[in-house]
Amino acid sequence: MNRTDSDIIFDDLFENARGADLKPTDDLMARVLADAETVQSGCAPAPIVRVQKRRHWFQELLGGWPVVGPALAAGLTGLWIGISPPVSVESWMMTITGSTQTVSFLSDTEALLYEELSDG
Amino acid sequence: MTDQSSFTAEAAVADGALLVAFANGDPTAAQALSSQVLPRVLGQAFRMLQDRAEAEDVAQEAMLRLWRIAPDWRQGEAQVSTWMYRVVANLCTDRLRRRRGRVGMDQISEPIDPTPGPAQSLQTSTRMRALSDALATLPDRQAQAVSLRHLEGLSNPEIATIMDISTEAVESLTSRGKRSLTAVLADRKSELGYTDEQD
Numbered sequence: 332m333n334r335t336d337s338d339i340i341f342d343d344l345f346e347n348a349r350g351a352d353l354k355p356t357d358d359l360m361a362r363v364l365a366d367a368e369t370v371q372s373g374c375a376p377a378p379i380v381r382v383q384k385r386r387h388w389f390q391e392l393l394g395g396w397p398v399v400g401p402a403l404a405a406g407l408t409g410l411w412i413g414i415s416p417p418v419s420v421e422s423w424m425m426t427i428t429g430s431t432q433t434v435s436f437l438s439d440t441e442a443l444l445y446e447e448l449s450d451g
Numbered sequence: 452m453t454d455q456s457s458f459t460a461e462a463a464v465a466d467g468a469l470l471v472a473f474a475n476g477d478p479t480a481a482q483a484l485s486s487q488v489l490p491r492v493l494g495q496a497f498r499m500l501q502d503r504a505e506a507e508d509v510a511q512e513a514m515l516r517l518w519r520i521a522p523d524w525r526q527g528e529a530q531v532s533t534w535m536y537r538v539v540a541n542l543c544t545d546r547l548r549r550r551r552g553r554v555g556m557d558q559i560s561e562p563i564d565p566t567p568g569p570a571q572s573l574q575t576s577t578r579m580r581a582l583s584d585a586l587a588t589l590p591d592r593q594a595q596a597v598s599l600r601h602l603e604g605l606s607n608p609e610i611a612t613i614m615d616i617s618t619e620a621v622e623s624l625t626s627r628g629k630r631s632l633t634a635v636l637a638d639r640k641s642e643l644g645y646t647d648e649q650d
Contacts, residue, residue, distance in 0.1 A: 337633040340645050344582045344636065345601040347575060348501070352494030355485075359507050363489060363514045367481035370518040371473065 462487075466531035467524065474521035481518070488531065489514060492539055498602040499543040499594075501576075501583040509542045536603070536613045540595040547587035547594060574644050581643055585635045593628035600625045 355363075466487060473480035492513050496506035516538055517531070586594045592614070599610045600621075607621045614621065636643070 336640075336645075337637045340636055340640060340643075341629065341633045343645075344578055348498055348579055348582055348602055349604065350494070350498065352490040353497055353506070355489045355493055355510070356507075359493070359511065360485060360489065362511055363485050364481055366511065366515045367473070367485070367518045370515070370521075371476065371478075371481065 463530040463532065464526075467526045470517070470521050470524050470531055471526055473518070474524060484517075484531075485514065488517070488535060491532070492535055495536065495539045495603060496543055499540075499583065499586065499598050500546055501579045505546055509539060509546065512542055513538045533613055536599065536605075537615075540599065540613070541591075543598070544591040544594050547583070548591065550584065550587045578643050581636070581639060582632075585632050588635055589628050589631055593624050593631065596621055596624035597628035597632065601629075 469480050469484040473484060489510060493506055493510040496509040500506050513535060596610060599605045599613060607618045610621045611618045
């Protein structure tokens with residue numbers, strides 16, 4: 332087979348292979364536009380940059396306000412229970428310790444204002 | 452033959468402007484740009500791969516890369532069409548490279564989408580698939596240069612821009628690629644239904 336025939340085959344094949352651009356199917360177009368929407372929703376708007384405030388050493392120790400908040404609440408609750416224990420707590424404490432103990436953070440005068448009849 | 456308008460200045464400006472609009476959040480830009488670009492991209496992929504499903508995968512991936520690069524697109528520095536030709540050519544040669552291991556060149560692979568009907572149509576699709584498989588035997592750069600030249604009908608300077616090489620390098624790649632392809636296809640001439648006129 333001479334060179335000219337090879338060229339003819341080459342040219343014939345490529346001529347047949349060239350064709351008009353293909354019309355995309357509706358499904359393909361939908362996929363392409365879905366990709367575009369996904370990317371575009373990530374492009375704009377510009378991300379909001381949160382300025383990190385300096386945290387108090389106490390916050391750093393405990394791990395930030397999300398931790399401090401509940402801890403503080405728990406502490407205040409415990410304080411309140413100690414100042415004004417519910418009856419059930421007193422009963423439980425008497426069971427465990429044989430007595431209840433009151434820790435007063437108040438002056439003697441102020442404490443008189445909150446003196447519990449059951450204190451003992 | 453591929454519509455050469457993809458390289459006109461007007462088309463370049465329009466595509467670039469739509470891409471910038473897309474990056475700025477214009478909700479209509481993607482549809483408009485896809486209508487312009489997707490048929491060309493799909494056509495280029497199909498001409499190289501001769502497999503509709505693979506061509507659609509390549510086209511979708513190429514468009515996805517276009518969306519992603521939109522925020523970094525600089526009007527006037529490059530043309531969307533140039534960039535897309537390059538991306539599609541690279542994606543197609545990736546696919547062809549994978550095909551090399553699956554299809555031995557001592558056999559002609561059956562066309563993936565045989566067209567029912569007259570035997571001539573089946574023969575045409577067989578030949579087209581054979582051409583695509585033959586491209587898969589070439590080094591990537593030769594396959595790209597030959598495809599851009601002989602399937603897309605682009606000029607050597609246009610191909611040089613797409614492939615980011617010199618015009619002389621394009622001529623060398625297309626020349627060597629054509630020689631190799633011709634040799635591969637000549638060995639298959641009877642299987643492809645080409646008779647020697649001298650017989």
